[in-house]
Amino acid sequence: MNRILATAVVILSSAVVLVLEVAVVRLAAPYAGDTLETYTAAIGVALGAIALGAKYGGDAADRRPPLKLLGPLLVFGGGLTMLARPIVLGLGPSLTGAGPITALLLVASSIALPVALLSAVTPVVVKTQLADLDRTGSIVGRFSAWGTVGALAGTFLTGYVLIAAFPVSVVLLATGGGLIAFGGFLLLRHGLPGDRRQGPAMLAVALLGAGLLVGVRSPCDAETAYYCARVESDPDRPSGRVLVLDDLRHGYVDLDDPGHLEFGYTQWFGAAIETLAPEGGLSALHVGGGAYTLPRWLAETRPGSDSEVFEVDPAVTEMARTELGLRTGPELSVRHGDARIAITGSGTGAYDVVVGDAFGGLSVPWHLTTREFATEIHRVLRPGGVYVANIIDRGPRDFLAAEVATLATVFDHVRVIGHRDGFGSPAGGNHVIVAADDPIETGALERAVADAEEPGRLVEAGLLRHWIRDGMVLTDDHAPVDQLLTPYLT
Structure with missing residues (x-):
């Protein structure tokens, strides 16, 4: 994988992680309140999922051809990104009233898995670039920096522009769809991992995420920047x-x-x-x-x-x-x-x-x-x-x-x-x-x-x-x- 494409994958996956972290507060607020606990749950769950994703992504890249991992990570991550809203809408009414636990459960159930998958992308990409062991430090540092750039872009773009301009459902549909499209491109370019069952599974998750995101009715007449x-x-x-x-x-x-x-x-x-x-x-x-x-x-x-x-x-x-x-x-x-x-x-x-x-x-x-x-x-x-x-x-x-x-x-x-x-x-x-x-x-x-x-x-x-x-x-x-x-x- 050339450096430009590798950088784009890292920036995109890191940006969507922060899109999810910001957007889930808006999703959970009708059931958990727009409180400090809701923001804390979003930050804490995202950080935990980032740590797990980075760890297991690095382990997977050592065991399997890293180029073949990127497509599935993006496709599964995109499908689960689109499922975040239906999960919250489905669980929210039954969890309302549990105090801070409501926020923690809604956030964890909706974004922990897609954030972990997308956080696995950076160590996998780094593995594809380590052709020269004398430059390991600079390569790891460079992609860590680009991941941070992507996270900053996702944070500011979501908080300043996207949530104000579009419903959360549209934001998640666009970001999830973009991940799936990019992942599909990488699958065509590098092929599937050895397990052929992943193909139907990826298709099912993508269709389920898009279908439920569009089909599940929102309780809102309007999703504003705040409410x-x-x-x-x-x-x-x-x-x-x-x-x-x-x-x-x-x-x-x-x-x-x-x-x-x-x-x-x-x-x-x-x-x-x-x-x-x-x-x-x-x-x-x-x-x-x-x-x-x-x-x-x-x-x-x-x-x-x-x-x-x-x-x-x-x-x-x-x-x-x-x-x-x-x-x-x-x-x-x-x-x-x-x-x-x-x-x-x-x-x-x-x-x-x-x-x-x-x-x-x-x-x-x-x-x-x-x-x-x-x-x-x-x-x-x-x-x-x-x-x-x-x-x-x-x-x-x-x-x-x-x-x-x-x-x-x-x-x-x-x-x-x-x-x-x-x-x-x-x-x-x-x-x-x-x-x-x-x-x-x-x-x-x-x-x-x-x-x-x-x-x-x-x-x-x-x-x-x-x-x-x-x-x-x-x-x-x-x-x-x-x-x-x-x-x-x-």
């Missing part, structure tokens, strides 16, 4: 629509009644704003768009209000426009991008209300939970302004306590709204934190929340003081949000 997104109708309310992102119901809108708030936490948002915010039209900042429920509610219930929304995913906004009746204009503007960056462009004292409702899976993105971000929220609020934030937590409420303690370092007054059945329920759920510099009218807020369609209540003063005193203050240097939510290591 598996879909819109569901409410059987109990003909004009009601639910936006589902990954494994979480993120928003609800009534197409005929923008003043309707379906979810309990949005009703508590409304109660807090009605009770504590200044009278008349409000200027509001919404961190997270989703279904754009609160901006539309505010326009309906507080005429003259204007809202600016930070939404990280343009595809979610487009879905809200096409399926949820969103109309933007002077009274409702959208800025696409990460809220942590976008807020630096907002003026000091620009808003009466800031609403925090941004999620990746069940967790608020960690960099939107820290004291530094809270300081930015405080900066953009006018005197008398109010910050309300949605927090999902369960069990001991370690994350909720940490966020309360964090906001208490920035705001003079903090209160927490939760379900009427109390803050000790292991099941947990949504909580709304209210933060302000002006004293919070606790009695009025308690009555407003209790009168909501889904009644809530304020946390007891003693428990609130405990959270403020003992909760972890989250900072940009240390904000282990996912671990606080799933304290399985303690």
Whole structure:
């Protein structure tokens, strides 16, 4: 094999390994969440499979003609690459709810084998180039470098371009198909290994991978750069629509009644704003768009209000426009991008209300939970302004306590709204934190929340003081949000 072809094989196989490592996070997120554990599982499984593939690929190259191994490795690797998505879609529903184990099982079952096969390619290629033992070091180093180049190309191309531009199914179909085509070329050029049964097996894996990849229906209406997104109708309310992102119901809108708030936490948002915010039209900042429920509610219930929304995913906004009746204009503007960056462009004292409702899976993105971000929220609020934030937590409420303690370092007054059945329920759920510099009218807020369609209540003063005193203050240097939510290591 000439050097150019050998280099191309190494670059391609290494690139696809990283395509799989990045794409599997997107595949697993609807069932395991878009969490640190999911990313850790993808990295850890890929590294383990790379190590095994390199070891056994080198062993195989010493036992068999290496040129005859490359075609089968690429063809089998391509077929199994295309099978990654059907495997996750098939196993995901039954594994949902197992915490970090869900991510580990889904990642391992879907990408471990193709990554191992593709990682075996580099040592096999190196074996074909070792004609001169005096140049062993330079040959091994050169192909190791080219493999890294391929891995970098796969990483940046997938994360920056492919996932944003195409559904994951298309990305895997193209990469798997490319591997099969390249492998077929090498088979024609160098022939099969001694075992003739590999021919039908390769054909079967390639056809099965392509067929299932195309044939298995995705649960998503749209696969965005960040979410598996879909819109569901409410059987109990003909004009009601639910936006589902990954494994979480993120928003609800009534197409005929923008003043309707379906979810309990949005009703508590409304109660807090009605009770504590200044009278008349409000200027509001919404961190997270989703279904754009609160901006539309505010326009309906507080005429003259204007809202600016930070939404990280343009595809979610487009879905809200096409399926949820969103109309933007002077009274409702959208800025696409990460809220942590976008807020630096907002003026000091620009808003009466800031609403925090941004999620990746069940967790608020960690960099939107820290004291530094809270300081930015405080900066953009006018005197008398109010910050309300949605927090999902369960069990001991370690994350909720940490966020309360964090906001208490920035705001003079903090209160927490939760379900009427109390803050000790292991099941947990949504909580709304209210933060302000002006004293919070606790009695009025308690009555407003209790009168909501889904009644809530304020946390007891003693428990609130405990959270403020003992909760972890989250900072940009240390904000282990996912671990606080799933304290399985303690």
